[in-house]
Amino acid sequence: MNIGDAARASGVSAKMLRYYESIGLIPEAGRSASGYRTYGERDVATLRFIRRARDFGMPMERVKLLVGLWMDTQRPSREVKNLALRQVAELEARIAELTAMKQALADLAHACKGDSRPDCPILKDLAQETVTPAHPAHPKRSKTAGLRGH
Amino acid sequence: MNIGDAARASGVSAKMLRYYESIGLIPEAGRSASGYRTYGERDVATLRFIRRARDFGMPMERVKLLVGLWMDTQRPSREVKNLALRQVAELEARIAELTAMKQALADLAHACKGDSRPDCPILKDLAQETVTPAHPAHPKRSKTAGLRGH
DNA sequence: AATGGCGCTTCCCACGGTGGGAAGGTCAAG
């Protein structure tokens, strides 16, 4: 199989195949005499596995770990479960974050009549002066790092 | 105010200040004789507004629109509300997506005993051959674009 | 007045993943 066939068979684009290889997520594919990458059923199975793991929102690093666990047929299932639960926890955290955003914004939107007059509580809220607590003599840098949670 | 002061006052990093200027989200700041950017209270207010909008998860483009609406004191509140509701809808979509992932993965994890034996339903599921429906004579490219919903 | 330390400037690089596309080599069918 050439890369295109493997891509179609696995649902991972050829571009991504090369990328995964370059970051070491998958081993280097074999090469034909003319330099084409060649793949077998095993590779396709791995790629499908990876795609499905990605569908759970896992970052590459985590997928790499998971593939490693998959390859090692002797590892305790505990390790896999732990990894999965970590992923679940992160998804939950992200969901909570987004839900808070959504709720806050929805509340504001609810308070806005949405008619032809310019008055708008949404903008009022956004523009609100979040009161600085009587600025200290030497403000230094306040080190409040940006957790803009993306 | 120099850029550092504006950054501290607004909660937007100096780096981002320059970036926002470069993409035209904020107008070019004035310059001191020696080339330092200078900011006033108005600018800081705008920056705070932007930061808060970002806190609702809005992409830059949307923030830009919103700032525009804010500046235009005559626009109907309807426009603001529409924009806000669009954002809420997108957050909801994203939440639904993540929730589906979370649920599916949590279910799998639940089915995994997580003990010292290697047997693991999570990996079994991931490795599952999603049956290809008897491949057509000329597979062409199947055009199933990757909606890996990030 | 000189020096040191911090702040400012611009410019480039990185991340995570993905796609687009150019320039060129290969392969099989017509």
Next chain:
DNA sequence: CTTGACCTTCCCACCGTGGGAAGCGCCATT
């Protein structure tokens, strides 16, 4: 042998954000 589909490598883009280098400006303390 030509054509078109495929492959190769390489670079660029996205979106925000941070890191850092090299070179100035500004201010306070010796």
